[in-house]
Amino acid sequence: xxxxKVLTIQDISCVGQCSLTVALPVIxxxxxxxxxxxxxVLSTHTAGFSGYTFRDLTEDMPAIKExxxxxxxxxDAIYTGYLGSTKQIEYVxxxxxxxxxxxxxxxxxxxxxxxxxxxxxFDNEFVCAMKGLCAKADYLVPNITEACFLCDIEYKTxxxxxxxxxxxxxxxxxxxxxxxxxxxxxxxxxxxVVVYKKGDYQYYEHDLLPNSCHGTGDIYASAxxxxxxxxxxxxxxxxxxxxxxxECIKATAEEENHWYGAKFEPVLYKLIEMxx
Numbered sequence: 001x002x003x004x005k006v007l008t009i010q011d012i013s014c015v016g017q018c019s020l021t022v023a024l025p026v027i028x029x030x031x032x033x034x035x036x037x038x039x040x041v042l043s044t045h046t047a048g049f050s051g052y053t054f055r056d057l058t059e060d061m062p063a064i065k066e067x068x069x070x071x072x073x074x075x076d077a078i079y080t081g082y083l084g085s086t087k088q089i090e091y092v093x094x095x096x097x098x099x100x101x102x103x104x105x106x107x108x109x110x111x112x113x114x115x116x117x118x119x120x121x122f123d124n125e126f127v128c129a130m131k132g133l134c135a136k137a138d139y140l141v142p143n144i145t146e147a148c149f150l151c152d153i154e155y156k157t158x159x160x161x162x163x164x165x166x167x168x169x170x171x172x173x174x175x176x177x178x179x180x181x182x183x184x185x186x187x188x189x190x191x192x193v194v195v196y197k198k199g200d201y202q203y204y205e206h207d208l209l210p211n212s213c214h215g216t217g218d219i220y221a222s223a224x225x226x227x228x229x230x231x232x233x234x235x236x237x238x239x240x241x242x243x244x245x246x247e248c249i250k251a252t253a254e255e256e257n258h259w260y261g262a263k264f265e266p267v268l269y270k271l272i273e274m275x276x
Contacts, residue, residue: 179195223240
């Protein structure tokens with residue numbers, strides 16, 4: 001088995017089971033050397049907590065990149081999650097160009113919106129900058145809300161395949177080579193993920209669980225990256241990630257007071273089994 005090196009760029013929420021505190025253990029559990037570039041450090045994530053601390057690390061990013069170049073450190077894959085500003089997007093685009101091996105895979109999770117709305121602090125300028133980063137993606141992993149903002153398409157909660165196909169076409173027109181579109185539901189009680197490359201549409205459907213958890217998007221993207229870099233195909237990686245997220249949600253449902261994230265750690269062994 002080849003021993004690949006993945007770089008993930010996103011924030012550290014010290015408590016909250018999201019961003020780097022998810023990506024580092026999940027990708028590592030897939031048997032991959034996982035390197036990190038923190039974009040910010042927060043005491044907790046911002047959903048449900050108040051009075052959290054925030055340390056912006058934007059201006060540290062260029063110096064870190066320059067040190068990697070000096071040491072000839074290159075990555076087999078670069079995976080981006082939550083980025084806090086257009087300046088960070090600019091720096092990440094430069095890292096794509098300078099820190100990846102010739103065959104490096106760029107995986108972009110445009111973490112900026114959900115449930116029809118942008119996250120607090122984001123605006124149309126940020127969306128436009130994210131479109132530019134998505135153009136550099138070998139694999140783009142948005143939820144349907146993020147996809148609608150990227151495509152300038154009205155967000156809908158009820159839709160048909162023609163609506164999803166329009167979104168997929170527009171995402172590839174941005175420049176993304178492959179699209180993994182999450183949270184797609186064509187019937188009540190079901191949800192799934194679409195794996196799309198120009199002219200090739202695959203859909204993996206599974207049960208929609210009644211409870212939801214903060215951070216499952218980060219878990220999904222990280223598990224997808226882990227499976228993909230381990231050599232699984234895009235569809236199989238998307239399926240593994242979906243099945244793993246289901247296991248995380250089921251594990252969390254057993255504890256009513258665990259409201260701030262998903263209990264992904266107790267079921268990491270199941271992800272390892274799926275990968276192997």
